[in-house]
Amino acid sequence: MSEHIIEVQHLSKSFGNKKVLEDISFYIKKGEFITFLGPSGCGKTTLLRMIAGFLQPDEGTILMDGKDIAALPPHKRELNTVFQRYALFPHLDVYENIAFGLKLKGVPEKEIDQRVRKVLKLVAMSDYEDRDIETLSGGQQQRIAIARAIVNQPKILLLDEPLAALDLKMRKDMQIELKEMHRKLGITFIYVTHDQEEALTLSDTIVVMNEGRIQQIGTPTDIYNEPVNCFVADFIGESNILKGQMIRDRRVAFIKHEFDCVDEGFGEDVPVDVVVRPEDIYFTTDPAKCQFKAKVSSCIFKGVHYEMWVDTDSGFELMIQDYDPYPVGSEVMLYIDPDDIQVMKKERTANVFDGVVKSAEAVTIFGEDFPLATDLEPGTEVRVEVPFTGIDLMDNLDDGVVDGEVHFILYMGNHYHLQVRTEKGESVWVDTNDIWDKGDLVGIVIKPGTAKITPKNE
Numbered sequence: 447m448s449e450h451i452i453e454v455q456h457l458s459k460s461f462g463n464k465k466v467l468e469d470i471s472f473y474i475k476k477g478e479f480i481t482f483l484g485p486s487g488c489g490k491t492t493l494l495r496m497i498a499g500f501l502q503p504d505e506g507t508i509l510m511d512g513k514d515i516a517a518l519p520p521h522k523r524e525l526n527t528v529f530q531r532y533a534l535f536p537h538l539d540v541y542e543n544i545a546f547g548l549k550l551k552g553v554p555e556k557e558i559d560q561r562v563r564k565v566l567k568l569v570a571m572s573d574y575e576d577r578d579i580e581t582l583s584g585g586q587q588q589r590i591a592i593a594r595a596i597v598n599q600p601k602i603l604l605l606d607e608p609l610a611a612l613d614l615k616m617r618k619d620m621q622i623e624l625k626e627m628h629r630k631l632g633i634t635f636i637y638v639t640h641d642q643e644e645a646l647t648l649s650d651t652i653v654v655m656n657e658g659r660i661q662q663i664g665t666p667t668d669i670y671n672e673p674v675n676c677f678v679a680d681f682i683g684e685s686n687i688l689k690g691q692m693i694r695d696r697r698v699a700f701i702k703h704e705f706d707c708v709d710e711g712f713g714e715d716v717p718v719d720v721v722v723r724p725e726d727i728y729f730t731t732d733p734a735k736c737q738f739k740a741k742v743s744s745c746i747f748k749g750v751h752y753e754m755w756v757d758t759d760s761g762f763e764l765m766i767q768d769y770d771p772y773p774v775g776s777e778v779m780l781y782i783d784p785d786d787i788q789v790m791k792k793e794r795t796a797n798v799f800d801g802v803v804k805s806a807e808a809v810t811i812f813g814e815d816f817p818l819a820t821d822l823e824p825g826t827e828v829r830v831e832v833p834f835t836g837i838d839l840m841d842n843l844d845d846g847v848v849d850g851e852v853h854f855i856l857y858m859g860n861h862y863h864l865q866v867r868t869e870k871g872e873s874v875w876v877d878t879n880d881i882w883d884k885g886d887l888v889g890i891v892i893k894p895g896t897a898k899i900t901p902k903n904e
Contacts, residue, residue: 450509451476451601451634452497457506459492466492468658470506474636474651479628481637483645484655485681490638491606493655497636498527498604510601525602526595534579534587534594540566541575544594551598565593568627585616592627602634609644621647642682646670654678670723675793676863679721680856686727686764688859690720690789698789701859702760703738705782709789719790724753724767726786729778736779740764742772756780762859797832797875800902809899812868814848816892820899827902834877836896839866839888846889850874852882866890 452474459467467489474480482490495501497508499520508515515523534543541562548558566572569589579587588608595603605624609617625648628635639645645652646666654661654669654677662674673679679687690700692712698705700720712718730736740756743763752771756764756778772778801811803826808815811830822828840846853873854865864876866888874890882888 449475451478451511452636453507453509453512454493454497455507455509457493457496457503457508459489459496459501459504466658467496467503470658470660472653472660472663474634477632477634478650479625479635479637479648480651480653481639481645481649482653482655483639483642483681484661485640487657488655489658490640490655494527494604494606494636494638497602498525499523524600525604526598526600527604527606528588528591528595528608529606534590536579538579539575540571540577540579540582540590543579543590544597547594547598561597561599562593565597568596568630569593570623583616584612585620588612588620589623592624596627596631596633600633602636603631605635605637607639609639609641617644624648646682654681656681672788673721673790675790676719676721676856677854679719679788679790684724684765684767686722686724686859687856688720688722688762690718692716692718692789696784698787701738701758701762701764705737705787706784707787707789708784709787712789712791717792717795719792721788721790722764722782722786724765725751726782727764727766728781728783729766729768729770729772730781731779733779735781737781738779740778740780742774742776742778745771745774747771764859794875796834797830797837799830799832799872801828801830801899802826803828803899809897812848812870812872816847816897817894818892818897818899822899822901829900829902829904831898831900832892832896834863834875836893837866837874837876838891838893839864839876839878839880839882840891841888843887843889846891848890850888850890852884852886852888855882855884 450473454470454472457467457470482493484490496503499518544562545558566575569592571589609620621644649666652666652669653663656677662669662678669682676687679685688700690698692698694714695710696707698707738758740758742754743757744755746753751767751769754766754772756766758764799811801809803820803822803824804810804815805824807817807819809818809820809830843849848868850866850868852864853867856863861877861879866874866876
């Protein structure tokens with residue numbers, strides 16, 4: 447029998463015209479604690495609800511122990527769900543809430559009593575069986591919701607942001623308790639959260655999601671130390687994300703300096719993205735060890751460490767975390783170990799749009815006419831390549847050719863890299879020094895002379 451308790455194969459789901467999940471495939475091992483992690487709207491809860499049986503996929507298959515469970519209703523799947531809103535019955539006491547599902551199944555009273563008392567002990571609520579639900583704290587209600595789920599002895603426990611309603615201290619306490627419950631029960635936990643620290647603390651495996659797609663699957667260590675793209679690097683913890691150039695194997699340039707690294711196979715003189723975590727930039731007093739110099743521009747105590755921003759000698763701004771503070775204005779010498787430099791392939795090097803030549807002075811893109819000069823015949827289908835610096839964003843929507851909304855912002859040391867979504871959902875990527883906020887409405891303009899226009903069939 448397969449060691450995979452769940453296998454998801456090419457799963458897709460849409461609500462109306464919006465694609466919520468697109469071609470999702472992965473597996474879950476028996477006894478694993480796996481977390482679906484991503485921002486709001488990335489599709490993680492939809493994925494969980496399809497595994498639970500509350501939603502049906504448009505395409506794809508979900509296997510449990512090798513069998514297709516598409517036709518099984520939720521109550522016949524060997525799993526239970528704990529929701530963000532615990533959905534406890536206020537008119538029943540703690541004992542009756544936990545026993546409710548067992549009574550519906552016709553389990554004998556003696557066995558019900560044994561199982562309820564066993565799970566009460568497991569969730570550290572043994573003295574609360576006669577208490578009214580409304581007298582319990584949020585953390586206690588959360589424990590009862592978990593107890594009610596595991597008393598049914600499911601093969602899989604699904605948890606949909608179960609700690610979201612708790613305060614910070616209680617949430618951290620419950621993380622430890624959940625980890626211990628998982629160890630004692632030995633069953634598979636599938637967890638949904640947008641909290642990166644929570645995912646890193648609890649999980650054996652993390653599935654990072656964005657915009658309905660899986661970005662990366664790996665252990666917490668892999669996800670943190672070896673992100674595969676800028677989204678993962680930015681979403682998981684703090685990062686310095688910078689443009690770089692792979693000079694050759696084990697040698698990379700960024701912030702206008704060259705560094706030894708451990709990465710190979712990218713080729714020579716290839717554009718890349720580079721990630722350096724703030725704790726992996728080190729101060730030194732040894733000139734022989736110094737790789738670059740900087741001036742400290744801010745220093746803030748964060749409880750365990752100091753968070754400092756420095757302006758490098760090459761005009762870049764970096765975040766550094768260190769146990770020792772350096773005063774604002776200090777001139778410092780810095781170095782980075784080769785093992786601490788993560789090189790990533792660039793996901794894109796320019797905007798590429800499909801268009802149609804309207805006239806010698808205009809090309810239609812996104813259904814709107816952009817003032818772009820071309821000697822191609824009207825009606826010619828074209829490929830329009832525009833560098834990230836070739837896009838202007840306008841405060842006044844009337845000044846733009848197409849309206850858009852700032853969707854994603856990435857700071858890259860000396861500029862911002864933005865994803866702007868048009869009204870129809872197309873993505874436009876922009877490099878800018880202007881400061882925008884997520885959700886800002888902007889007009890989109892292509893700067894004159896920046897677009898490369900070629901026939902689409904070439």
